[in-house]
Structure formats: structure tokens, C-alpha cells
Amino acid sequence: MKTRNNLSWKIGGEAGFGIKSAGMMFGKIFMKAGYEIFDYTEYPSLIRGGHNTFHLIVDTEPVNSITYHVDVLVALNQESIDKHFDEVAHGGVIIYDNAKAKLSPAKAKSKKINALGLPLGHLAEQAGNKLMRNVVSIGATLALVDQNLVIANRVVKSNFAGKGQKVVDQNIKALKLGFDYVKKDYKKDFICCLKTIKANDNILISANESLALGALAAGLNFYVAYPMTPSSSILHFLASVAVKTGTVVKHAEDEIGVINMALGAANAGARAMVGTSGGGIALMTESLGLAALTETGVVMVNVQRVGPATGMPTWTEQGDLQFMIHAAPADFPRIVIAPGDAQEAYNVGAHAMNLAEMYQTPVIIISDKLIAEGNTTVPKFSTKNIKINRGKLLKQAQLSKIKDYRRYKLSADGISPRSIPGMKGGLYIANSDEHDGYGFSNEDSKNRIDQVHKRQAKLDTFAKTMPQPEIYGNPKAKKTVIFWGSNKGVLLDAYRRLDKKQQQKIKIMQIKYIWPFPTKFVSNVLKNSKNVLLIENNSNGQLGNLIAQETGIMIKNKFLKYDGRPFYREEIIQKLKQF
């Protein structure tokens, strides 16, 4: 009997079969047992029908990517077998509902796949509700990999606690029936067994929720949004804790209303954030310029999906980077940050709250569906390193000492002391027209140039202290892989699986604080590299374009994926090996 360090598990079926709910429970069960988790869902934009999957990687080591191959496929319908048979690993298992789907023994045998046709529906009905096929299959999988039901019972109980004792009991029974069926009828001669591991204090969380927590930790008190996949779970989570945290969370009429409410609140002194996807940002774009001209600090989150237009709304892509850097007419300062995983989303969410107030300008956080909706295990977040910095926000006593207060007074660092409405002696016009120091509309040549320079200076000030790109791997290596955002997980997971000799030849650069662009750092890295490989989830290599724009260096070697799917770990391992 072989022990294994990881398991790639996928459940498939129609929307309404409880695919996501099963996946979430499955993840929690293994997380509580101490394993590391990364999950990924595929679903069309509809509520019933269609084909849905929940793919989950269980590992004894930290994991932040999905594999193409699946060790155990749970097929709640025929489509799940037909669509995913090719992904099932040699020697893997397909658990399927033998009343709903067929799998020919010859086909299974061709890949030495163990075909477990179970009476999932029958067992679910026996437990009290035929809808519980998902829970029966969790029990069956747990038996396969030699886990017990202690933790699973606890997870199922807490998951269904809100639905009453009867539902809890039925689900616990469903779990046991699935578990016992496999224990009784199947010998542990395949797949078995996951190496046991010590329990830890991790949480299982998405980057959306992590970002929200980071913002909350750093004093977010005003969040406005209009639902848009895949950003909506930020809204849902913040709304669920709004009363508890004293945060105003508003679902506004449209994205233009969203950003203008946030700007009104931010100008009045709130720590405001908005969240949406690319299409929503497109609607907010004119107001992005308004934020910059009125010097109103606001955090805008763009959780990218596949565009343009409605595109593939529930799939993943990194197609908005250049849009975020250039959106809105004219030149103005903005900060753009791209976290690569849940922990970074938490850190960036907190940091952005400060940056918006310190630099009095919009701060854009750009992530994507892969990490925004996918959950991963991380140690509980700490607030130890978070400090509130409200920049040059004046206290009343300070403002009272200023004669002839000017909100947009010129200053070397570009940042002017700020009053907020309600303060005595701080009157000004937050003006969408070009304005003078008081905020009065002013179209004089010199004033215009002074104010343009003043606003630009803020970005130059930030550029002096901003975090520089991260380097992983061997910093001296001459082969350089460049990425941004969510590809961090798959790249680092793949890198760890290279042999030592290969690892020595490669360094990996992550550009996280993307705008202002860290030109000097990136130029130096590129000039000291012999081979460069760019990895992005878009069709044009947008970071590559940006690097060319800022450094004059063109990267020819690009590995791009734009079919709505994230990079599979196998693809990246192969690419790095060839590199």
C-alpha cells in the first residue's frame, strides 16, 4: 500500500447538484486535517443546468495551482465522464452514479482507471434526500484515501447547522453510507493513502475575501459595489460583516453611481473602496479621472474575467492590465497593484487603504477570477504589521493654525494638506475643472502646468519608496521568467518541482506594484538576463507591452494562455524544463 502526498479531486455535474457546496466541504475537511488546499471552479453564467466542476488539490505541502490531471473524478452525470475522462490520471478513479451514467470497462481499462459505479442516488435517498449525492460521494472519496469521518462529520454539521437538525442528520448519514459502501466493497488497492499530517491553524479563503479582510483590518469603513462576477464575493463578504464592523456597505444602482458614492464618501473623510470587474471599471472610468483631479483617495478593485464585453463572465483572464494603467482621458497619477495570491491580496488590501489617503489619488488593485474565487489555505492573517497612515489629513487644531488655507497648495512632494467637509476654516472646491490652490476653476497656462506637475509629483514621491518586484529562485540566474498577478501560484509550484540543477538556472520576477512602473529595477534585471520568458493569461502579453513601453526592451519569448482557463501546473513545468 502506497502513501501519497497529494490528491487531485474533481466533482462534476449540473448547476443545482451541489457541486460547489460539496467542493467547499471537501476542502474544509482536508484543511482541518492539516492539509494544504487549492481549489478552482468552472461554471457557466446560469443558475440551473449547464456543466459545473469543482477541482480541488489536496497536498501535504503548500499548493497554489491546479493540475490538468485528476486522481479522483466524481461524476454526477454522464457529461462529467465524457468531458473529463481524458484528465483522469493513469490508475486514477472515477466515482460515478451508476443510475445516471455509464463507463465502459474497456475504456476504463485502457488507462487502468478504477471505475466505481456506485448507487449514489439510491444511497442519498436512503439517507433521506436524493439531492445528497454530492455528500455521499464525499464519504466515498474519504474511504478511498483512508481518512475517517470524524472531521467530516464536524464539517457537515457546521455546514448545515442553519438548516436544522434533520438536515444535519441526513447529511451525516449520507456521508456514512458513501463511506461504508466503499469500505465494504472496494479493497484499498488503488489511490490509497494520503499521508497523515498534523493539524494546523490555517484558514481556507479566496483572494476576494482576503482582500476584503485586509481592507477591513486597515480601517475600511465604506464599500460600494454593483454585483459583477467574479468580484461579487467581496460585496457579499463585506455585507455579511457590515453591522459587526461598523462598515457602510452599499449595493448601488450602477457602477457610475458606485464610484461617485465612494468619491463623495472619501471626500467627506471615509476610507472608501469599490469592487467590480473590467466592464464595471469601464463604466467608472470617467470618474477615475475625477478622483485624480479632485485628489480624492479611493481604492478600486478590478477582479478580471474574460472579456471584452460580456465575454466569458465566469472564467479567468488577465486582459485588463493596460486598461488599468491607461483608463480615463488624459494623464494623471494612479497606483496599480496586482496581488498574486490570497496572502498578498490581504497585504495589498490593507496597504491600498493607506496609499489612497497618503497620495490622495486612486489606487487600483487588479486580480482575477482564478484567485478571487478559488480558495487556498493560508495561516490566519495577522494585523501586527498594519499601521494606519492617513497621510496629510489635517486635524482641526492644525487646520486652525493655517491662515489662507489652500487645499491644492503646491508642495515639493505633490501632496497638499487636506481638510474634510465639516472642519472649520478648511473650505475649498473639490473641482472637476482644472483649479488653483483653493479649488477655483482656473485655465491659466502657468496654473495648469503647476497643478499637472504637482499631481505628477505625488507619483514620483511614491515611486521612491514603493515596493520593488519580487525575485524568486536563483537571483544570479541568467534565465528570467516574468509574470504578474495570479500566475504566481502555478509558477512557484512548478519551479519547486524542477530538479535542483534546473532550479539553479532560473530566476522568476513578479511585478506586483505595477504602476508607477519600477523601470530601473526591471531594466536592470532584463539587461542582466540572457533568456527571458514572459507568462501571462492574455492574448497580447500586456505586461510585455508595458515593459517595452517603459524600458524599451521587447520580450519575444511569450507563453500566453487566453482560453479562459488558468495555466495547468504540467504546462508550466514543461515550459520551464524547455526554457
Next chain:
Amino acid sequence: MKHTDFETTYKSTWCPGCGNHAIALSMRQALAELNLKPDNVLINYGIGCSSNGANFSKSYVWHSLHGRPVPSAVGAKLANQDLTVLASSGDGDAYGEGLGHLIHAIRGNADITYIVQDNKVYGLTTGQAAPTSNKGYKAKSTPEGIIEKAVNPIGLALANGCTFVARGFAGDASHLKSLIMAGIQHKGFAFIDVFQPCVTFNKVNTFKFYYDRLYNLDKKKDYNNKDLQTALKQSQVWGNKIPYGIFYQGKRDVYGVNLPQLKGQALVKKPVKVRDINNLMKVFA
């Protein structure tokens, strides 16, 4: 307070005889008579001739984009309920670019006063037809006459549950001042559409046009402005006689007033501190 306490020294950019002068004066007088302090007043302007008044208002001012003064006003009021928050814009902002925001602010009944300076023309962009231009109105963008029927702002506000619906007239500044005072004192969304003759571009809806037609509901002894049906009926009156004054005033919970997070103290007056998130992570454990 004096009305001049609310006036800056910025030189006016309005045409001589423009209705905006009287509306701005009425706003300042209303604020002064209510003894509000400029430091505690926030006026959200749109973009257009009327919104250029942003520069003449001595208070906190948010000069937004075209069509957007209302959502920024709603956001500001949620953030600091202690402020007196007004929005002021033209009919292009209110009924063209920003119509959606207006209806939703009305639904929510946010405690702000919205003064729409309705001249039935696009003044700042040299006289094109506005959403409130009467059908057949000829202008640069509609040389054969506008095909659409005019928006009915009063009817729209009433139909969507606005709790204070009034129409003012720049030619009756003292009455307008009283309307604005009543609007500010009203708990909820106060909507005041103001007829504002544009002496440069609108040769139809002149001061005389209104003097010949307007009758004041506030002076009609038998008019009950607490009755929505009566108000709706009056909102449909247009032609030789046109009503102005308070069409309707009702009561409804003010937006946000029932939010526990806004009880006691304005949001922005609570200190910004590092928040303990330990309890918030329990759902992920």
C-alpha cells in the same frame, strides 16, 4: 448668518438676466436664514452653466462630473450625516446624463436637497435641446424640432415615491428661498425643479412665458400637499396654466437612518483604527 457669508469673490460667469443669479441668491439666503455654517454645508454640483455656481459658493463644494452630483451627495451624507448636503445641477445633469441616479436617490430617500436649475436648454454647450425642452423645440442639434416629448420631472419624482416634490421659479426668488429652506428642513430627499429662463438661448421659456402661466400651489387654500393623488394630477398640468410650489410632502424613513453602523455618531467621526479581524476569520476556519 448673512447670504454673503455663502458667497465667494469669484467673478460670476452667468449672463446678465440669467435665472441662475436668482437661484444662487435664493440658495444662499436659505442657508443663511437657517443659520447654517458654511463649514458644515456641502454642495454637490454637476456640470453646466448652473453648476458653474460651484465657484461662487462659499461652503464645502464638490464639483462633480456631468450627471453625477446626486450619488456623490448620497455618499457624502452616508459618510457624515452631520453635514447639510445639497446637490445642484441643470436639467441635463438631472434628467439626461444622471436620470438613473435621481430615481435611485428618491427610492432611498437620502436626506439631501436637490435643486435642479431647469432652463429647458443646454446653455453651456450653446443651446441644444434638453430633456425638458418641449416637443418641437428647434435648436442646433434639432433644427427640425425635437421629436421627443419633454420629461415630466415632477411626475417622475412623485411616481417614484419622492417625499418632497416642489417646483420653483427664478422669477420668484423669495418663494424659491422658502422652498429651499423647506427642502433642507425636510427629512429625506427633497427635490426642487426650478424654472430658470435662459435669456441667451431659450427664446420660448422666457420670464414672461412663466409670468403669464404660473400659479402658486402654496397660495391655494384648498390644495392639500399631503395627498399624492392630488399632486399627481397637478403634475400633469401643462399649457396655459402651470403650477409651482410644493406639490407633495410625505414621510418615509431616511436612507441609512436605521443602519446600526450609523447610529450615534457620523461614520467619519469614529477614529480609523486597525480593526481586530480574528472573529471575522472564523467562517474560513
